[in-house]
Amino acid sequence: MSSQTQRHPLDDIFHPRSVAIIGASANETRGSGGWVARLLDFGFSGQIYPINPRATEIAGLKAYPNVREIPGPVDYAIFAVPASLVPPIMEDCAVKRVKAVHIFTAGFSETGSERGEALQTDIERIAREANIRVIGPNCMGVYYPAGGLTFSPGFPKEPGSVAFVAQTGAGSSRLVGLAGSRGLRFSKVISYGNAIDLDAPDFLDYLATDEETKFIACYIEGVKDGRYLLESVRKCVRAKPVVILKAGLTEGGSGAAASHTAALSGSAAVWDAFFKQTGTIAVESLEEIIDMAITFLNFSRPQGRRVGIVGRGGGLGVIATDVCEKAGLRVPPYTADTRGQLEKLIPEAGASVRNPVETALGLRAAASFYEEGLKIVCGDPGIDFILTHVGVDVYGGYGSAMHDQLLEAAETLIRLSKTLTKPLAVVFYAGGRLETVAAVMEAQQRCLEGGLAVYSTIEAAAKAISRFLRYHEFIERGMS
Amino acid sequence: MSSQTQRHPLDDIFHPRSVAIIGASANETRGSGGWVARLLDFGFSGQIYPINPRATEIAGLKAYPNVREIPGPVDYAIFAVPASLVPPIMEDCAVKRVKAVHIFTAGFSETGSERGEALQTDIERIAREANIRVIGPNCMGVYYPAGGLTFSPGFPKEPGSVAFVAQTGAGSSRLVGLAGSRGLRFSKVISYGNAIDLDAPDFLDYLATDEETKFIACYIEGVKDGRYLLESVRKCVRAKPVVILKAGLTEGGSGAAASHTAALSGSAAVWDAFFKQTGTIAVESLEEIIDMAITFLNFSRPQGRRVGIVGRGGGLGVIATDVCEKAGLRVPPYTADTRGQLEKLIPEAGASVRNPVETALGLRAAASFYEEGLKIVCGDPGIDFILTHVGVDVYGGYGSAMHDQLLEAAETLIRLSKTLTKPLAVVFYAGGRLETVAAVMEAQQRCLEGGLAVYSTIEAAAKAISRFLRYHEFIERGMS
Numbered sequence: 001m002s003s004q005t006q007r008h009p010l011d012d013i014f015h016p017r018s019v020a021i022i023g024a025s026a027n028e029t030r031g032s033g034g035w036v037a038r039l040l041d042f043g044f045s046g047q048i049y050p051i052n053p054r055a056t057e058i059a060g061l062k063a064y065p066n067v068r069e070i071p072g073p074v075d076y077a078i079f080a081v082p083a084s085l086v087p088p089i090m091e092d093c094a095v096k097r098v099k100a101v102h103i104f105t106a107g108f109s110e111t112g113s114e115r116g117e118a119l120q121t122d123i124e125r126i127a128r129e130a131n132i133r134v135i136g137p138n139c140m141g142v143y144y145p146a147g148g149l150t151f152s153p154g155f156p157k158e159p160g161s162v163a164f165v166a167q168t169g170a171g172s173s174r175l176v177g178l179a180g181s182r183g184l185r186f187s188k189v190i191s192y193g194n195a196i197d198l199d200a201p202d203f204l205d206y207l208a209t210d211e212e213t214k215f216i217a218c219y220i221e222g223v224k225d226g227r228y229l230l231e232s233v234r235k236c237v238r239a240k241p242v243v244i245l246k247a248g249l250t251e252g253g254s255g256a257a258a259s260h261t262a263a264l265s266g267s268a269a270v271w272d273a274f275f276k277q278t279g280t281i282a283v284e285s286l287e288e289i290i291d292m293a294i295t296f297l298n299f300s301r302p303q304g305r306r307v308g309i310v311g312r313g314g315g316l317g318v319i320a321t322d323v324c325e326k327a328g329l330r331v332p333p334y335t336a337d338t339r340g341q342l343e344k345l346i347p348e349a350g351a352s353v354r355n356p357v358e359t360a361l362g363l364r365a366a367a368s369f370y371e372e373g374l375k376i377v378c379g380d381p382g383i384d385f386i387l388t389h390v391g392v393d394v395y396g397g398y399g400s401a402m403h404d405q406l407l408e409a410a411e412t413l414i415r416l417s418k419t420l421t422k423p424l425a426v427v428f429y430a431g432g433r434l435e436t437v438a439a440v441m442e443a444q445q446r447c448l449e450g451g452l453a454v455y456s457t458i459e460a461a462a463k464a465i466s467r468f469l470r471y472h473e474f475i476e477r478g479m480s
Numbered sequence: 481m482s483s484q485t486q487r488h489p490l491d492d493i494f495h496p497r498s499v500a501i502i503g504a505s506a507n508e509t510r511g512s513g514g515w516v517a518r519l520l521d522f523g524f525s526g527q528i529y530p531i532n533p534r535a536t537e538i539a540g541l542k543a544y545p546n547v548r549e550i551p552g553p554v555d556y557a558i559f560a561v562p563a564s565l566v567p568p569i570m571e572d573c574a575v576k577r578v579k580a581v582h583i584f585t586a587g588f589s590e591t592g593s594e595r596g597e598a599l600q601t602d603i604e605r606i607a608r609e610a611n612i613r614v615i616g617p618n619c620m621g622v623y624y625p626a627g628g629l630t631f632s633p634g635f636p637k638e639p640g641s642v643a644f645v646a647q648t649g650a651g652s653s654r655l656v657g658l659a660g661s662r663g664l665r666f667s668k669v670i671s672y673g674n675a676i677d678l679d680a681p682d683f684l685d686y687l688a689t690d691e692e693t694k695f696i697a698c699y700i701e702g703v704k705d706g707r708y709l710l711e712s713v714r715k716c717v718r719a720k721p722v723v724i725l726k727a728g729l730t731e732g733g734s735g736a737a738a739s740h741t742a743a744l745s746g747s748a749a750v751w752d753a754f755f756k757q758t759g760t761i762a763v764e765s766l767e768e769i770i771d772m773a774i775t776f777l778n779f780s781r782p783q784g785r786r787v788g789i790v791g792r793g794g795g796l797g798v799i800a801t802d803v804c805e806k807a808g809l810r811v812p813p814y815t816a817d818t819r820g821q822l823e824k825l826i827p828e829a830g831a832s833v834r835n836p837v838e839t840a841l842g843l844r845a846a847a848s849f850y851e852e853g854l855k856i857v858c859g860d861p862g863i864d865f866i867l868t869h870v871g872v873d874v875y876g877g878y879g880s881a882m883h884d885q886l887l888e889a890a891e892t893l894i895r896l897s898k899t900l901t902k903p904l905a906v907v908f909y910a911g912g913r914l915e916t917v918a919a920v921m922e923a924q925q926r927c928l929e930g931g932l933a934v935y936s937t938i939e940a941a942a943k944a945i946s947r948f949l950r951y952h953e954f955i956e957r958g959m960s
Contacts, residue, residue, distance in 0.1 A: 110794075110832075138794075154876075168795020170874040174911060177873050181912025219795060247795065252811030252835075253802035259834040260794035285799070285939070314590075314618075314740035315648020315699060315727065319765070322733035331732030352590075354739040355732075393657050394650040396634075431654060432661025434918050441914060459765070 009133050010198075010206045012099035014144050014188065016076035017046045020067050020098070022089055023081035024050035028059050033153040035078055035104075036061065042157060044148030047072060067096045074098045078141060083107035086137070087122040094130030101127075103137035103193075109262040110138055110194055124196050138261065139193025140169035143176065143186065146212065151191065152176070160185020161212065162293050165203045166219035167193060167247075167261045175217075175286045181441060182290055183448030184297075187212040194261050199223055204232035208239050215296050217243040217289040222263025233278045241471055243281045243292045246271050279474035281467050291455060291464040299453035299465065300423045301472050302385035306330045307465075308377040309356035311389035311427075312366065317356035320389060320458045327462035328470075331355055338380040345372055355383075363395045363405035367412045378420045385423040385465070388413065389458055392440055393431025403439045410443040414450030425453045427461050489613055490678075490686045492579035494624050494668065496556035497526045500547050500578070502569055503561035504530035508539050513633045515558055515584075516541065522637060524628030527552060547576045554578045558621060563587035566617070567602040574610030581607075583617035583673075589742040590618055590674055604676050618741065619673025620649035623656065623666065626692065631671065632656070640665025641692065642773050645683045646699035647673060647727075647741045655697075655766045661921060663928030664773055667692040674741050679704055684712035688719050695776050697723045697769040702743025713758045721951055723761045723772045726751050759954035761947050771935060771944040779933035779945065780903045781952050782865035786810045787945075788857040789836035791869035791907075792846065797836035800869060800938045807942035808950075811835055818860040825852055835863075843875045843885035847892045858900045865903040865945070868893065869938055872920060873911025883919045890923040894930035905933045907941050 021035045028034040028050075030041060036050050036059045050058035053065040064070050067077060067089070077098050079086055083105050093101060108120035120137070127134045135141055140151040146159040151169075155176050162184055166172045172191040179186070187210065190203050200223050207213050216236055223229045236242045248257030248265035257263045275282045283289055307329050309320050321331045334342070334355045342353040346369070351358040357377065359366040370388070377386055392406060406428075417424040426447060430440040440456075447454040455461035501515045508514040508530070510521060516530050516539045530538035533545040544550050547557060547569070557578050559566055563585050573581060588600035600617070607614045615621055620631040626639040631649075635656050642664055646652045652671040659666070667690065670683050680703050687693050696716055703709045716722045728737030728745035737743045755762045763769055787809050789800050801811045814822070814835045822833040826849070831838040837857065839846040850868070857866055872886060886908075897904040906927060910920040920936075927934040935941035 106828075106831075166795065168793065168798075170793030170871070171795040171799070174793075174796070174871065174873050178912040221795070221798060245799070247798040247802055250802045250805035250811075252805045253798055255813055255834060256798045256801040256811070256832070256836060259832045260798055284803075313648065313650030313654075315646065315651040315701070316654070318648075318701060318727040318733055318736045318740055319651070319725075321736040322727055322730045323764075325730035325732045331730075331736070333735055348586075351586075352736070352739045354735065356736060391650070391654065393654050432658040432921075434914075434921060437917055438914050441912075 008206060009100070010202065012075045012133065013135065013142060014147055018049065018072060018074050018076070019044070019046060020049040020051055020070060020074045020077040022051045022067065022077055022079050024052050024058050024063065026052050026055040026058060030059055032059070035080055038150050038153050039148060041153060042145070042148045042150045049074065067092045067098065070096065075100065077101045079103040079105050081105060083116070083119050087119060087126060090123055090126040090132070093132060094126055098132055100133040100135070102135040102141035104139065104141060106138040108137050108194055110260060112259065120194070120196060127197055134197035135190065136193045137196065139167070140172060140191035143172070143189040145186065156180055156185055158185050159187060159212065161187050161214035161297065163187050163207050163210070163213040163216045164189045164218070165200055165207070165216070166191050167195065167221045167263065168219050169193070171219055171286060175289060178286060179290045179293065182294065183445040184290060184293055195224070199225065201225060201228040201232040204236050204242070208232065208235040213240065215241055215293050217245070217293065219245045219247060221248050221257040221261050222265050230274065230278065233280055237279045241281065241292070241296050243283055243289055244275070245283050245285070245289060279471060279478070281471055287460070288463070291460045292467060294448065294453055294455070295464040295468045298448060298451055299425060299468060302423050302469070304384040305466070305469060306332055306382060306384045308334065308380060308383040308386045309389070310359060310373060310377060310386060311356060312359050312361065312391055313394050314352055314358060316391065316394065317352060317358060320356060323458050324387070324462045327459070328466040329462055332382050334377070334380050335382060338376055341376045342373065345369065345376070361395065363392070363397060363402065363409050366390065366395065367405070367409040370412050370416055374416050374420060374424070378422050383422065385425065386420070387425045387427065387458070387461060389427040389429060391429045391431070392436045393429065393433070398433070398435060402436065406439045406443050407446065410446050414447060414452050417452050425455065425461050425465060427455045427458050429457065488686060489580070490682065492555045492613065493582070493615065493622060494627055498529065498552060498554050498556070499524070499526060500529040500531055500550060500554050500557040502531045502547065502557055502559045504532050504538050504543065506532050506535040506538060510539055512539070515560055518630050518633050519628060521633060522625070522628045522630045529554065547572045547578065550576065555580065557581045559583040559585050561585060563596070563599050567599060567606060570603055570606040570612070573612060574606055578612055580613040580615070582615040582621035584619065584621060586618040588617050588674055590740060592739065600674070600676060607677055614677035615670065616673045617676065619647070620652060620671035623652070623669040625666065636660055636665055638665050639667060639692065641667050641694035641777065643667050643687050643690070643693040643696045644669045644698070645680055645687070645696070646671050647675065647701045647743065648699050649673070651699055651766060655769060658766060659770045659773065662770055662774065663925040664770065675704065681705060681708040681712040684716050684722070688712065688715040694720055695773050696720060697725070697773065699725045699727060701728050701737040701741050702745050710754065710758065713760055717759045721761065721772070721776050723763055723769055724755070725763050725765070725769060759951060759958070761951055767940070768943065771940045772947060774928065774933055774935070775944040775948045778928065778931055779905060779948060782903050782949070784864040785946070785949060786812055786862060786864045788814065788860060788863035788866045789869070790839060790853060790857060790866060791836060792839050792841065792871055793874050794832055794838060796869070796871065796874065797832060797838060800836060803938050804867070804942045807939070808946040809942055812862045814857070814860050815862060818856055821856045822853065825849065825856070841875065843872070843877060843882065843889050846870065846875065847885070847889040850892050850896055854896050854900060854904070858902050863902065865905065866900070867905045867907065867938070867941060869907040869909060871909045871911070872916045873909065873913070878913070878915060882916065886919045886923050887926065890926050894927060894932050897932050905935065905941050905945060907935045907938050909937065
């Protein structure tokens with residue numbers, strides 16, 4: 001944490017020494033999942049002040065009728081009261097010299113109503129005059145596991161290195177859940193809704209130099225200050241990759257965004273130019289954000305776009321090849337020398353060795369093929385990296401044998417990836433059986449812990465690696 | 481089954497009165513999963529003749545040293561012997577007047593070797609001279625649950641109405657598995673590999689008038705007779721929808737296809753013209769085949785492309801809108817009247833009613849919203865159909881309560897879909913937790929049984945419905 005004199009305005013949000021919960025429920029207890037319980041259960045180490053005029057104690061903490069009565073200073077306040085109560089309580093916060101607030105409450109300009117607009121204008125004025133920084137309104141606020149802050153009791157407590165800045169609360173929850181099941185953890189997640197004060201550029205500016213963050217993803221509906229966004233994204237991209245899911249770029253989507261966070265979406269052409277100019281990676285779904293994070297955290301940069309594919313199934317190999325080439329990768333045939341070596345390794349008639357090369361049938365046979373086969377493919381001078389697809393459904397076998405063999409195959413791939421001179425990406429494909437889905441989730445997490453880039457489909461892997469290469473090409477052009 | 485005099489050549493394959501298994505393993509038993517056991521365990525009702533010179537009995541059936549010694553007639557033979565043994569045994573089949581064979585064996589022209597080419601030429605000559613129809617070589621053959629035929633012991637025994645014709649064996653297995661987990665069942669699946677005799681057009685010609693088949697999907701790497709394909713596809717499209725996954729359309733993919741089934745892929749432009757000219761639906765993955773099948777089997781034709789979206793999460797609604805519009809659908813705002821009615825139903829501040837409309841939080845609240853909300857959206861004159869997305873991850877709740885509430889929500893949607901005057905499509909989104917994945921799989925199957933079109937992502941639903949509308953527009957133009 002920075003010392004008090006050099007404190008960044010956002011440190012009052014990420015490292016508050018005290019938090020007031022305005023509108024804490026009177027019957028909240030530890031484990032109840034309310035705003036007070038979230039901080040207590042997440043191990044927030046600062047002061048917590050529940051505010052409720054009808055309670056004297058909440059979840060074992062002394063409750064106050066309003067912020068003005070709190071004895072010590074208040075760095076940060078979370079608003080969970082009806083919209084009409086927000087302006088008068090903001091006035092209290094001004095008197096109390098609260099540094100920053102998160103307004104969870106919705107019902108402002110996103111409603112399109114005059115009343116909502118007027119309430120929002122009031123808050124903006126009070127905040128500006130009292131120099132209170134605001135997250136929201138109409139948002140979930142901050143998840144910062146290292147600092148004991150969360151907006152969901154179910155989120156992981158371990159911190160990671162992925163930051164997510166988003167105008168969507170439900171989308172943020174979905175991303176944390178999905179990413180968690182793939183083994184990813186977060187440095188900071190900020191759901192900032194209508195963005196009447198703090199906007200994407202403010203968070204990006206902070207994250208650019210945040211040592212806890214190695215990868216930044218954003219969900220943006222609109223920004224107020226385009227030039228500031230350009231500057232802050234440029235500052236980030238020089239230091240770490242930035243991925244943006246820009247929502248509201250279609251006619252209907254733009255209208256929906258207006259009604260969600262009152263955002264002005266901007267035109268697709270403008271955003272397209274922005275992405276190209278800044279080296280930002282544009283994605284279209286939350287799943288693509290996760291695939292990009294995994295690629296940046298666990299995949300080394302290959303020399304080029306030529307991929308050697310290894311997996312079971314002739315037709316599935318043809319589909320995999322088409323998918324890779326459509327994503328901008330190249331799947332050249334292996335050299336005659338490589339093919340000769342692969343043929344000796346695969347006694348099976350009809351198995352292709354051209355690229356893709358087919359492994360033998362069965363997970364155990366596949367794993368034993370990897371020992372020599374990946375080395376041979378890696379040695380091919382026409383190949384820059386390897387993509388192995390492990391189709392648990394086509395390898396057959398069920399129950400504990402399948403589970404154990406899949407985990408063994410994962411360990412083999414983790415071990416080999418450390419000895420290969422070219423990067424290795426892995427796709428575990430589960431198919432439709434719940435038990436293979438369960439085993440694949442476990443294998444994916446194990447691979448990610450083991451430092452391996454792992455994906456759920458070949459489409460996802462090919463798209464992510466192609467974008468990853470484009471980012472590096474952009475950075476290189478900038479450097480030269 | 482047709483009477484013997486009017487027998488279609490393919491009836492010897494789909495309705496053989498007797499099957500010889502050439503190369504049956506001597507120690508095969510029921511349940512062992514071998515070719516003999518597959519037929520026995522699947523309830524094939526005709527004669528089964530295991531052929532193995534070193535056995536007198538296999539799985540309780542009398543074994544013969546070669547096909548010529550079989551006492552009765554043989555309609556169909558399955559070859560599971562090394563490639564070099566196939567030509568001499570084909571000569572035996574010619575003597576025995578076997579009507580059709582499936583050559584499972586690989587190692588022919590797909591290897592690119594002179595020896596493989598020569599062996600394949602031999603088989604082609606023998607088959608032509610003796611008028612033996614051939615599936616393969618280098619393929620899995622036939623899965624026809626109603627007739628007791630299968631190439632995998634794990635496939636469902638219940639028949640359905642989806643046919644799949646494919647040059648890929650592993651891909652066919654994957655499709656049956658994935659489709660099965662979504663609740664789909666098959667009329668006939670044919671994996672036909674190198675296609676030295678019977679090719680995609682032969683199977684399509686048969687399926688066009690096959691009453692057991694309502695939807696046809698193909699995986700094609702190449703065809704020998706383009707004109708015949710055009711004719712047979714036209715015959716099908718007049719009667720039922722045809723979906724084609726054309727593999728090998730990229731440079732690398734075309735090379736991979738040559739090495740998989742020795743197919744000549746053809747150019748992307750030619751295939752594109754073919755799809756447009758015939759009204760065939762082009763897809764890019766096995767998953768898209770399944771989504772098309774579900775749409776054609778369970779979704780009624782809407783009047784147009786204007787969709788009313790219902791689901792939780794403002795940002796997720798914006799993403800959903802973008803996804804739908806990018807897929808060629810339209811998401812217009814609801815009328816003022818509709819919005820007014822929806823506002824009364826949703827007391828929550830900040831919830832959008834513009835389109836998408838946001839349901840309240842929680843699965844139970846969502847289900848109770850559907851009762852009135854779907855009727856209101858359905859009544860909007862600017863909307864042609866409804867898409868409801870149920871994000872189990874954002875609704876929160878876990879364990880048996882989540883499971884039961886999800887199933888209740890599914891039952892509510894099934895019931896309401898029968899009363900609505902416009903078509904309803906549903907997306908169940910599981911997120912990353914295994915227990916939600918399990919519950920969603922169950923809810924999807926229940927919806928499919930209940931006649932509801934159900935998908936795993938909004939992307940999948942939007943793409944499939946857009947293609948479905950394009951098919952109907954094509955048919956209509958042809959009729960007018």
